[in-house]
Amino acid sequence: EIVLTQSPGTLSLSPGDTATLSCRASQSIIISNYLAWYQQKPGQAPRLLIYGASSRATGIPDRFSGSGSGTDFTLTISRLEPEDFAVYYCQQFRDSPVMYTFGQGTKLEMK
Amino acid sequence: EVQLVESGGGLVQPGGSLRLSCAASGFTFSNYWMHWVRQAPGKGLEWVSRINGDGSSTNYADSVKGRFTISRDNVKNTLYFQMSSLRAEDTAVYYCVTRVVSSAIGAFEIWAQGTMVTVSS
Numbered sequence: 001e002i003v004l005t006q007s008p009g010t011l012s013l014s015p016g017d018t019a020t021l022s023c024r025a026s027q028s029i030i031i032s033n034y035l036a037w038y039q040q041k042p043g044q045a046p047r048l049l050i051y052g053a054s055s056r057a058t059g060i061p062d063r064f065s066g067s068g069s070g071t072d073f074t075l076t077i078s079r080l081e082p083e084d085f086a087v088y089y090c091q092q093f094r095d096s097p098v099m100y101t102f103g104q105g106t107k108l109e110m111k
Numbered sequence: 112e113v114q115l116v117e118s119g120g121g122l123v124q125p126g127g128s129l130r131l132s133c134a135a136s137g138f139t140f141s142n143y144w145m146h147w148v149r150q151a152p153g154k155g156l157e158w159v160s161r162i163n164g165d166g167s168s169t170n171y172a173d174s175v176k177g178r179f180t181i182s183r184d185n186v187k188n189t190l191y192f193q194m195s196s197l198r199a200e201d202t203a204v205y206y207c208v209t210r211v212v213s214s215a216i217g218a219f220e221i222w223a224q225g226t227m228v229t230v231s232s
Contacts, residue, residue, distance in 0.1 A: 036217065091219070100161075102155055
């Protein structure tokens with residue numbers, strides 16, 4: 001079983017800052033295409049931001065970028081806007097055996 | 112517009128059963144895998160099940176295997192989740208989810224609004 005560990009647990013920043021969120025896998029995610037990032041605001045369903053480790057989903061502004069491979073992945077949010085403060089999850093998929101795993105989340109809060 | 116609308120959540124006693132439904136529109140439903148993902152109150156996300164386009168292949172998380180059954184009706188464009196032998200730890204918001212972008216393999220692209228299932232006596 002692959003465990004995804006996100007850090008930090010909480011990140012306190014101000015609008016205009018750059019946020020760097022980390023997601024580390026317990027074993028190599030051989031196919032980096034299968035790493036995604038989500039944003040979730042209170043009372044809402046998650047929203048897909050990044051898939052394939054670095055591809056932005058439809059409608060996601062270019063302030064959001066993903067990078068990484070193997071066991072270490074990063075979500076970077078540049079020029080933070082007030083609406084960016086939320087919880088962020090990473091997620092991986094493997095198909096043998098079938099397993100979808102989420103990280104525990106990073107809360108991005110306004111300082 | 113791609114849309115998923117859930118129904119069927121509610122309060123159920125431990126050991127009881129409940130069926131969730133998810134009505135899909137705006138895309139060719141029968142072409143796509145469909146999933147259920149849940150989130151316990153104040154907790155993170157957990158994938159629980161998936162079904163392929165024609166309903167011939169299903170997978171479950173170990174936490175629900177043998178108790179929950181995913182199915183679909185491609186005429187009605189509706190996904191179902193039959194939950195039996197419910198436990199307190201099944202209490203969660205359940206999301207119906209799919210992916211229509213072919214390159215986003217393994218990702219959850221389109222989410223329903225979520226329906227709350229509470230297992231309590």
